[in-house]
Amino acid sequence: MRYILIFFFICAAIFGGAFFYVYSQIRFNAYDIIDYKPKLTTQIFDRNNELIANVFEENRLYVEFNDIPPRVIEALVAIEDTSYFEHGGVNYEAIIRAIIKDIKARKLVEGASTLTQQLVKNLALSSEKKIERKIKEIVLSIKLENELTKEQIIERYLNHVYFGHGYYGIKTAAMGYFRKNLDELSLKEIAILVGLPKAPSSYDPTRHLDLSLGRANRVLERMHTIGWINEDEYKKGTLEEPVVFDDTLSKNKAPYVVDEIIKELSKKYDDIKTGGYKIVSTIDLEVQKMASDALNYGYNEILKRDKNANTAVLNGAIVVTEPKSGEILALVGGVDYAKSSYNRATQSKRQPGSSFKPFIYQIALNNGYSVVSSVADVSRSFDMGNGKEWTPKNYGGDFSGYITMKTALTKSINLATINLLNDLGLNLVKKELTRFGFENIPENLSIALGSFGISLVDFAKLYSIFSNDGEIVSTILIKSVENRYKNLLKFEPTKTQINPPEQSFLMTSMLMNVVENGTGRNAKIPGIQIAGKTGTTNNNIDAWFCGYTPDIQAIIWYGNDDNTPMKKVEGGGRTAAPVFRIFLSEYIKHYPNMRKNFMQPDGVYRGRFNGSDEFYTDESPLPNSDNQQNIMQEADDSGLIF
Structure with a gap:
């Protein structure tokens, strides 16, 4: 009996020793299961809680x-x-x-x-x-x-x-x-x-x-x-035989948006693809589709006009924002993500051309000019330094003498804008542009024609000066991020009051005239007030339209990725402005209760000038009509106009 007990004791000891030996080798594997932290899918939703995409490793x-x-x-x-x-x-x-x-x-x-x-x-x-x-x-x-x-x-x-x-x-x-x-x-x-x-x-x-x-x-x-x-x-x-779906894993409905969100959040979260985050974006998937469809409409229209267009480089982009909140409702970085994932709305910096001009005119308004102050549409040569002269011209080569600021912006007159900038002073203008939020603006008069690079998303932020009553609102793409432990981080835009609301309304009134009677006529929709500006760079390399209503703003761009010219007929008015109309027409169908008319803030008045009603403010009073006529006549007599 004693030997049997000894035998069992020895077996138990061997078994126990073997157990603890094996356990000592693999005990850390147990902790992986006990403290279980698997790779989880991060999900991105639109503002209406509709799934945009799954992002994951598993x-x-x-x-x-x-x-x-x-x-x-x-x-x-x-x-x-x-x-x-x-x-x-x-x-x-x-x-x-x-x-x-x-x-x-x-x-x-x-x-x-x-x-x-x-x-x-x-x-x-x-x-x-x-x-x-x-x-x-x-x-x-x-x-x-x-x-x-x-x-x-x-x-x-x-x-x-x-x-x-x-x-x-x-x-x-x-x-x-x-x-x-x-x-x-x-x-x-x-x-x-x-x-x-x-x-x-x-x-x-x-x-x-x-x-x-x-x-x-x-x-x-x-x-x-x-x-x-x-x-x-x-x-x-x-x-029972259930219905089985063969879905793609990512279910990515807005790839340009998803790429941008992941890029932005990767700076903050190193496990963004494995951490199981719930990301609520500012995107509205319905608006995203409208914007994408409108962008492709404009792209196809270019191809109809130019059978020899190089489709390998021809592209476009659109950013739609809600100016009051800064929320990006749609961001489309190209006409076909499958062919090119390069995001032209955020990564590309293109010259804005004449779509930049409103900022020069806003500075003039802030410095005592009125919407009908006279500016010189005359040809001049400017000393650019290093023995170089610059003699800019209008599109078409002609000029009209003294014209009102409203007319100059409505018809997008290059010479008038350059002369206005020169009269204001380059130092003042650059200082004001920096206050507005522009960066790396070159110190020469050519900036009047938008001769610098900027991304669509940055331009959307800066255009909120006009569309949001003088308050710049930074654009945001993410509303909130929730981690696996239900901790919530909310994102808020930064807001800075740049201009008094009444001064920005003067610019809005001028930009409404651009759409109603000027280069932006192709963006016009009956029954709704639209403000906007076209932009075309030298040799038709870039075509822009920047437009807004009381509730929504869209920045639209077309061009070739390699900066080669498009066909001569392509420009902001023909190429980009109709896309705004197509987009907004669809938007109104889905959101019929959107505001149709701009609100006139306190401090904006109406007065008569040369037989027409014009807006003015205390800071930008209307000039005396007789004095204005005398200024123009004196200019004629001095020979400044030739």
């Missing part, structure tokens, strides 16, 4: 145990591990049965793994069938059962395992295959899902529906056999 949407329907647990346990809630991580009876079968087959044919062991195998160990790996699996499973509850283990299992088609975790699989939340699944859909981890590729319902349904029926049969579903449920379930 496409996994996490679900907590309390949010997993009991039917899902029952189905999984029924088919994979019926005694799950009774054993301590290892089913010894099943192991003995498996060993007997292995001995008879003279190889490892049956594993007898519990759900706990399957979790260990998936999360911490390889899946190869070796005795050493099996021992490690058993040791880790026992450890887990002592550290975690049954609910925690099954929660980790259902979130970690692979369900085929790129879906990790059961919540992801439910949304992917059936476009349903877990609590919306039918019994047959649940059976399909819990049957998948055994052989995800073979049972993938998008590729092998017959095999998937057969596996699901075996799940239902097992549930029926052990009494977890009744006869009616079993029959109904076996006859």
